[in-house]
Amino acid sequence: QVQLQQWGAGLLKPSETLSLTCAVYGGSFSGYYWSWIRQPPGKGLEWIGEINHSGSTNYNPSLKSRVTISADTSKNQFSLKLTSVSAADTASYYCARGIPIRYSSRWINNWFDPWGQGTLVTVSS
């Protein structure tokens, strides 16, 4: 059974860089879209971006200029970096395995399972 375990700094100052890592245990790294999703306190979910096993990435257009997702396939890990954080970036951040589907001759991310345990990142001066 695949499990995701994530870690990273939980308290940042404005303008710093958020950095989180997620390790994949018990399953293959290939064939999936490894994703980051966040949830501000008391609010809804927001997809941040994804990376596949070959290193191809897609990002939420609203965050694209500040986000980098990378992967270390030798360790079955993937990471999130979000630069120039502000209070608006305070949220619980989740890693998740994205399950792709073949659609109109291309693969697209489709649904998420499992999820990591979440990391609350607070941005405060």
Place this chain on the structure above:
Amino acid sequence: QSALTQPASVSGSPGQSITISCTGTNSDVGSYNLVSWYQQHPGKAPKVIIYEGSKRPSGVSNRFSHSKSGNTASLTISGLQAEDEADYYCCSYARTSFLVFGGGTKLTVL
């Protein structure tokens, strides 16, 4: 890309059925049968309960069902149970922004 629109809250009594709507556009829900639904209990990570529009993962009750009409997807929970009390989120593939979630619906079991 704006979030998909869900009602902020719904409620029902044990044994009843409730429906949560998820309204998007013809760039997401209306164009793709790729809606998924997630259940989130307080302090927990979301858990998928419906994917690819109509499929349920192993272990998820058949009390959860999905339908779609035009740009609106709906999650129906029949035979409400106390354990169903949670937040529910829809998610759809979107042509220009890859994946978009709904704002979430809080289900209260009376």
